Amino acid sequence: MKNRGRFGDFGGFYVPEVLIPVLEELEAAFYRYYEDPRFVAALGLLLRDYAGRPSPLYHAKRLSEHVGFQVYLKREDCLHGGAHKVNNTLGQGLLARYMGKTKLIAETGAGQHGLGTAMVGALLGMETKIFMGVTDIERQSVNVHKMRLHGAQVIGVEGGTGTLKDAINDALRYWTGHVTDTFYLFGSACGPHPYPTIVRHFQSCIGAEARRQCLEQCGRLPDTVVACVGGGSNAIGMFSGFLADEGVKLVGVEAGGRSLAQGRHAATLVAGRVGVLHGAKAYLLQDEEGQVHETESVSAGLDYPAVGPEHCYLKDTGRAQYVAAGDEAVLDAFEALAKLEGILPALESSHALAYVMGLKGRLDGDAIVVVNLSGRGDKDVGIVEKCRRDNLGQA
Amino acid sequence: MKSYREVFGQLRREGRAALIPFFVIGDPDFETSLGVVKAAVDAGADVLELGIAFSDPIADGPTIQKAGIRAMRAGMTVARALEFIGRVKAYKDVPIGLLMYYNLVYQYGVERFCVNAHAAGVNSILVADLSIDDADEVAGPARKAGLDTVFMVTPNTAEQRMTRIAAATTGFVYTVSVLGVTGSRDELSGQVEGLVGRLKRLTDVPVCVGFGISRPEHAVAVARAGADGVIIGSKVVSMIEQNLGAPGAMKEAITGFLGDIRVALGG
Ligand SMILES: Cc1ncc(COP(=O)(O)O)c(C=O)c1O
Numbered sequence: 315m316k317n318r319g320r321f322g323d324f325g326g327f328y329v330p331e332v333l334i335p336v337l338e339e340l341e342a343a344f345y346r347y348y349e350d351p352r353f354v355a356a357l358g359l360l361l362r363d364y365a366g367r368p369s370p371l372y373h374a375k376r377l378s379e380h381v382g383f384q385v386y387l388k389r390e391d392c393l394h395g396g397a398h399k400v401n402n403t404l405g406q407g408l409l410a411r412y413m414g415k416t417k418l419i420a421e422t423g424a425g426q427h428g429l430g431t432a433m434v435g436a437l438l439g440m441e442t443k444i445f446m447g448v449t450d451i452e453r454q455s456v457n458v459h460k461m462r463l464h465g466a467q468v469i470g471v472e473g474g475t476g477t478l479k480d481a482i483n484d485a486l487r488y489w490t491g492h493v494t495d496t497f498y499l500f501g502s503a504c505g506p507h508p509y510p511t512i513v514r515h516f517q518s519c520i521g522a523e524a525r526r527q528c529l530e531q532c533g534r535l536p537d538t539v540v541a542c543v544g545g546g547s548n549a550i551g552m553f554s555g556f557l558a559d560e561g562v563k564l565v566g567v568e569a570g571g572r573s574l575a576q577g578r579h580a581a582t583l584v585a586g587r588v589g590v591l592h593g594a595k596a597y598l599l600q601d602e603e604g605q606v607h608e609t610e611s612v613s614a615g616l617d618y619p620a621v622g623p624e625h626c627y628l629k630d631t632g633r634a635q636y637v638a639a640g641d642e643a644v645l646d647a648f649e650a651l652a653k654l655e656g657i658l659p660a661l662e663s664s665h666a667l668a669y670v671m672g673l674k675g676r677l678d679g680d681a682i683v684v685v686n687l688s689g690r691g692d693k694d695v696g697i698v699e700k701c702r703r704d705n706l707g708q709a
Numbered sequence: 710m711k712s713y714r715e716v717f718g719q720l721r722r723e724g725r726a727a728l729i730p731f732f733v734i735g736d737p738d739f740e741t742s743l744g745v746v747k748a749a750v751d752a753g754a755d756v757l758e759l760g761i762a763f764s765d766p767i768a769d770g771p772t773i774q775k776a777g778i779r780a781m782r783a784g785m786t787v788a789r790a791l792e793f794i795g796r797v798k799a800y801k802d803v804p805i806g807l808l809m810y811y812n813l814v815y816q817y818g819v820e821r822f823c824v825n826a827h828a829a830g831v832n833s834i835l836v837a838d839l840s841i842d843d844a845d846e847v848a849g850p851a852r853k854a855g856l857d858t859v860f861m862v863t864p865n866t867a868e869q870r871m872t873r874i875a876a877a878t879t880g881f882v883y884t885v886s887v888l889g890v891t892g893s894r895d896e897l898s899g900q901v902e903g904l905v906g907r908l909k910r911l912t913d914v915p916v917c918v919g920f921g922i923s924r925p926e927h928a929v930a931v932a933r934a935g936a937d938g939v940i941i942g943s944k945v946v947s948m949i950e951q952n953l954g955a956p957g958a959m960k961e962a963i964t965g966f967l968g969d970i971r972v973a974l975g976g
Contacts, residue, residue, distance in 0.1 A: 331840050331885070332861075332888060473774065487767060490768070490890050491889035603813060605764040
């Protein structure tokens, strides 16, 4: 597989030998089926009738008035399951089925990918195990209950800070011992090849639809496209639709956490250094020696010290720009969208909104900004309330 | 410095498989760890496999994960690990294989790392998350610095790939006995014999077997299958965990266990 799955020098598949044959099998299956008419038709039906695609592109007029330019929200929050994750879980779940695998495993941070996998496990009748850090189990308990209702087993991961990185570690370890019958349904556009490519492909519907919808509604392409970046799946799905449109500015927003001091954030592209974790060469939050740093963010879904390799490449080539939004600005954005538009955004997506709100008054009145509203915020109501109670933000 | 070639050559003449215990350097702390490793050498270790702790060891089960956490909490760093190896080597000239995760080597600078590791007394380097497909990132600098390379073969490795792995290996082939991460297992994997047999037909490079070996009878079975060495990791590491705060008992347990294996291997 050498040289495949590279974005510049980023990516690759830095994994123990035991995983190489499985990744090769996965790569072969993906390239065999992803354009296969039968597969495409089956996935298309599921995306439409099960997930609810296409998702709307919504002109948020009151928010636009507030910031002084035109904001359009790509409503991935309207999808079944409440986030973009279902695009990828349906795609990979179907691929697992075509490969003859009978069991699914997945890692999850916010629980949205775990929920997406649990839904698809139920839909396809596959036994499903979800690895989730113990910290995340506590802060995203609503999603844990939902996963269990769909019949998935949620396995608490104690290691590290009990967050997404630790869940991936244990999912990879489990997979190592169960490679024959188990499909690892990876949740973001990171990890070893071929996952960044597979996940990007299954999420590319976001950008393709948004581009088409923007042309239909506005008669032209947007000036700026904004998405939050954890591992990078919703952002790469959105960006992929506009990469060739040189005039469209692409902005990824990472978790600025409490501050950009070491250990207090998860802004990998903004503050990291190139390293190797979870099978890929990518920007990484780490110490001098290469030990991976702990991270912190109000949003479990962005609380991750690495990032997808294609984003690293887009950063280095200058095609996309990456910034960080801190917890307080994120909470403000969450509440602002709730009040102005009657929409509860996920805390992850609120990072993208926080950046856009920070542009208030700085763009022309007719500038068009498309924001990927990657998920809904029902799961976060308790956290926001708690943060406000603990006086983290200025309520 | 004694080479693998000398040690495995000598053992082949004696008709005995090498006893290769694995330790995480600095577990539970620098001095205790050094005492334990020296005791293991005294108990008859022919080769040492030593690991440098990493924050995210995806190839390791709970026992070795915990050992890494103990070592890091006690202040282990890559620089101190190389110093540790120098101290072991000064005690006795036993070949040392280093087992690491790639990011630590990458951040240190691969060339500089290989040179310094060799200077410290390391014989070979095995990077757990670097397969032969990306081997060129380390293999060239390693050989230039005088280090042997070690790569893994697993029960799901295809024959053709096995040949490529053996060809890229100059130290010994690290044969993983099970599909899974490190950890003691009660039963020896049924796949070992076939795996070792296939490898021995493909290559003259020594073949050592690790993962899940925890009893003298496992070691004997592995040696009978034709392996040149038996690597025992989690089992000895668990003896450190069980005797924390009692370095005397810790050393006694480990030397007793390794002595039994050594006798079982005929030695
Ligand atoms: C709603 C939502 N958005 C974004 C993310 C971050 O993931 P990614 O960067 O892969 O889109 C998550 C992850 O859980 C999520 O739930």
